[in-house]
Amino acid sequence: MxxxxxxxxxxxxxxxxxxxxxxxxxxxxxxxxxxxxxxxxxxxxxxxxxxxxxxxxxxxxxxxxxxxxxxxxxxxxxxxxxxxxxxxxxxxxxxxxxxxxxxxxxxxxxxxxxxxxxxxxxxxxxxxxxxxxxxxxAPHAEAGAVTFDGTGITVEATLYGTDLGADAGVEARQPGADGRVLRVPVTGQDGTFAFTLPLDRLADGAVTAQQLWTLWLVPGTAEGERAAGVRISRILDDVWDRKKIFVYPGRSTGEGALATPCYSTDNDLCLRLEPEPAG
CATH class of the missing domain: 2.60.40 (Immunoglobulin-like)
Structure with a gap:
């Protein structure tokens, strides 16, 4: 042999x-x-x-x-x-x-x-x-619980490596150089924060194809300026690829579109926007 x-x-x-x-x-x-x-x-x-x-x-x-x-x-x-x-x-x-x-x-x-x-x-x-x-x-924003109500999607998270600062917010960024940005305020202290994405503000006109929006925490500064965005992800456990493991239900935006939180293959938290199925 x-x-x-x-x-x-x-x-x-x-x-x-x-x-x-x-x-x-x-x-x-x-x-x-x-x-x-x-x-x-x-x-x-x-x-x-x-x-x-x-x-x-x-x-x-x-x-x-x-x-x-x-x-x-x-x-x-x-x-x-x-x-x-x-x-x-x-x-x-x-x-x-x-x-x-x-x-x-x-x-x-x-x-x-x-x-x-x-x-x-x-x-x-x-x-x-x-x-x-x-x-x-560095820094890192760790996503936690994702919950729904009749009007929005709420995410709880923890921030490491920096402070929230004054006037911090979260930006949902539409792909593409000319993509829309939906900014919402955050609440929290001592490293923990939460934010709500209102469903009725996501779609701007008809949604004809799937869109994958990225979610970024933008800490404030003492002077009220905007710091660099921090990608919101979930990496502090033993799941190396949560895209097909953490599956959430979609919610109608009321404008013929369906909004669904999801994770990428890199464990980054995203928001999927797509045409609402007929019926």
Whole structure:
């Protein structure tokens, strides 16, 4: 049997630590004098862009190999695919790693400390490979409960890394350079805030095609000026892609359109506006 035929796909168990670091335990052994390493590659990045993180592998008592991504090490926002570079091979020959057991318990109900909000979640890709979804936000607005009444959609959220300031607001931004912006006030203090999007102000004329509006918190300043917008997202748990998991009902705007809160594949909170179905 050739070496390529004998080789099987490596698999790694992942554990997220209290500091946000990730431990990878591979079901591989290391021969004496040979070294291998785990490669994390940022999807879409070029090799010259610093899009590869190299993690040395060390043997455990049971013979398996372990690599650790420290929590203090910042990772660029995006999706990082995990590869194993076997001893005696170069980076181009690295093989994709399969996901094993993923212990993500410490990500649930997490409260970030001071500094940028950094989140890393190991997850299985659609084609069965191991990847790590990373977010790095400074500041960050974490979406919470989304509720409805007869006239509007209300969102509760928490702000990290900055203050609301005077005259803070939330902007629902229509896509496109000439898109509309619907601004509403926020209420709250000590980092928590809430806002309501009135249904009757969303549609401006007939809605003939689906629109995906983005939601931004715009803190105020002491001088009453507008600060840069903060994207409203939900990333402080163990869900790496909530687009198809958090599904909300739509509400009629009363103008022939249906408004539905939703999440993008990047866990950013959005508002979908589309023609209301007949009947």
């Amino acid at each position: 050739t070496a390529s035929a004998a080789r099987r796909t490596p698999r790694a168990d992942c554990t997220v630590g209290p500091d946000g670091g990730i431990t990878f335990d591979l079901d591989r052994r290391r021969e004496d004098g040979e070294a291998s390493e785990l490669l994390l590659r940022l999807r879409g990045a070029k090799s010259t862009d610093g899009g590869t993180v190299r993690l040395p592998l060390s043997p455990l008592r049971d013979g398996r190999l372990r690599a650790v991504l420290p929590g203090a090490r910042e990772s660029a926002e995006g999706r990082w695919d995990v590869y194993l570079r076997e001893p005696g091979t170069d980076d181009d020959a690295a093989v994709a790693v399969e996901p094993g057991i993923r212990d993500l318990r410490l990500l649930v109900d997490r409260t970030p400390g001071a500094g940028p909000v950094a989140v890393r979640i190991p997850y299985p890709t659609l084609d069965g490979r191991l990847a790590v979804r990373c977010w790095l936000r």
